[in-house]
Each structure stands twice: as C-alpha cells, then as structure tokens.
Amino acid sequence: MTAIALTIAGSDSGGGAGVQADLKTFSALGVYGASVITALTAQNTLGVSAIHDVPPEFVRAQMDAVLGDIKVNTVKIGMLSRPEVIRAVADGLDAHAVQTIVLDPVMVAASGDPLLVPEAVAVLIDDLVPRALVITPNLPEAARMLKTDIADSRDAMRGQANALLQLGARAVLLKGGHGSGRESVDLLATHGGETWFSAPRHETRNTHGTGCTLSSAIAAGLARGLALTEAVGAAKAYVTAAIRAADRLSIGAGHGPVHH
Ligand code: PLP
Numbered sequence: 001m002t003a004i005a006l007t008i009a010g011s012d013s014g015g016g017a018g019v020q021a022d023l024k025t026f027s028a029l030g031v032y033g034a035s036v037i038t039a040l041t042a043q044n045t046l047g048v049s050a051i052h053d054v055p056p057e058f059v060r061a062q063m064d065a066v067l068g069d070i071k072v073n074t075v076k077i078g079m080l081s082r083p084e085v086i087r088a089v090a091d092g093l094d095a096h097a098v099q100t101i102v103l104d105p106v107m108v109a110a111s112g113d114p115l116l117v118p119e120a121v122a123v124l125i126d127d128l129v130p131r132a133l134v135i136t137p138n139l140p141e142a143a144r145m146l147k148t149d150i151a152d153s154r155d156a157m158r159g160q161a162n163a164l165l166q167l168g169a170r171a172v173l174l175k176g177g178h179g180s181g182r183e184s185v186d187l188l189a190t191h192g193g194e195t196w197f198s199a200p201r202h203e204t205r206n207t208h209g210t211g212c213t214l215s216s217a218i219a220a221g222l223a224r225g226l227a228l229t230e231a232v233g234a235a236k237a238y239v240t241a242a243i244r245a246a247d248r249l250s251i252g253a254g255h256g257p258v259h260h
Helices: 018-028 058-066 083-095 118-129 139-146 154-166 210-223 226-243
Strands: 004-012 032-043 048-053 076-077 101-103 171-175 183-188 193-200
Touching: 004 018, 004 058, 004 210, 018 032, 018 210, 032 058, 032 083, 032 171, 058 083, 058 118, 076 210, 083 118, 101 210, 118 139, 139 154, 139 171, 154 171, 154 183, 171 210, 183 226, 193 226
Parallel strands: 004 032, 004 076, 076 101
Antiparallel strands: 032 048, 171 183, 183 193
8 A cells, every 4th residue: 555645735936845845755755745735935045035825715626636536644734824724724624534634833934934824823723733633833833822932941841732732632742943952852742641752953054844844754654554653753863864964955045955
C-alpha cells in the first residue's frame, strides 16, 4: 500500500516553507503527497510581499477532488489565512470523514510577516483544534492561542500544553525552538501523559520552513503507520538534521530554507 499524505496549506513562491516544504518532506520520507492550496504568498527569503487568498469554495473544490479519489492516510494543515477558509476546511474534513489530522497553527512567517488574520485564531480553536490528532504550536503560537505570555521554563510549557489539551486537542506538541538555552526542547502532551524531546540548539539564520517540515514529517510518519510518539520522535530527528544541513545551501539573502 502506498502511504499518502495531503497538505492543506499556503504556497511559498520562494520554495522554503508552505506547501513546497511539505511536499519535499513527504517525498524525502517516502510518502506520496497531494496538496490543497489555501493561499498564494509572493515571498522570498526576505519576507512576504503579497498574499492572494484562494476563495473558500475553491479550497473546498480542491479537497473534494483529492479526497473523493485518492485514499489519503493523513492530512497536515498549515497556513489558512482567513476564518472563511478555516470553516471551509473544517466542513471538507467532516464531509470526507478524515480521521488523522496534524494541525500546525501557522500564524507568522520566519520573516515576521502575518499569515493568519488575528480574528481567525478563535475560529481555528473552535473549528479545527478539536478535530486534530495533534496540534503543533511553537511557543509564540501557544501564547497567542491561550492569550498569555510566552512560556520560559519546562513548567510553563507543561502548563500551556495542558491548557491547550483543555481546548479539545487530543495531543499537543509544544515546540520550544523559539526558547533560549542550549537545548531545543519540545513537549508532546496527551491526555495519558507527556514525552519530552530534546536536541542541541544549532545557531543558523536559515530556519525558514522548520515548522512546516516538522508537522509534515509527523504526518508522513503517521501515514506510514507509526504511532504518534514514534512519528514525533522521527520527525524531530528529521528536522534537526535539516536545520544542521541548512548552511550548506546558499539561497537568498534573508532567512534561507532548511535542507531536505
Ligand atoms: N506556510 C507558508 C505558506 C509560509 O510562507 C510560511 C512561512 O513563511 C509558513 C507556513 C510557516 O513557516 P515555518 O515553517 O518557518 O514556520
């Protein structure tokens, strides 16, 4: 059986993040990838210069086309941009009874440009968080979802991961890459317990696409039949290697992409 994953996300014309990073990750991990594009970004390593939103009906048409034909094992969700698109995606997931969803609550690009309008955060929490098998916020995204400060210790991370579980998520991978300290520490919290993942921090400005790559790698592992904790561990190893190899690439003058 071919393992198949679908990414529902935005396009990054610079090729470093978004759907482009997702498909590279699926491919590198031996998973066939399909894509539903929610927004086009005019973007390079320096930043996002324009966003062209895809009409919600057309997002749904893409979902119907893919899910009506191709037997998708896992869906990864990234940039959604607007509340109308979130609602269209939630309806489409229900209509096709999609079971295994990795939700990356993308809010800003590595350049700092916004990728989700502020009023969409509440819709994301109401409409998509309860449908997800796992959500993968970084520290700033978790703080925005919970309307609180950015976690600055393991105890604070544990508290925020549990608060996110209370929002209806079945599992939360709270990513500590934006924190300080010599280790980059992530916490996977489920209703049954917690697992910490740690990797030595590697200093590079070339981290564009890190979040997309991690969530796609989790989706790929799940599509290949791994259990969640194994899929997260393998995904963390993949993204750590991609960050370590990033400086071998020479792409653009800003935040370059990680190396797949
Ligand atoms: N999705 C799109 C379309 C993007 O352009 C970006 C960042 O630029 C992201 C998601 C999030 O990127 P990252 O993986 O760096 O968090």
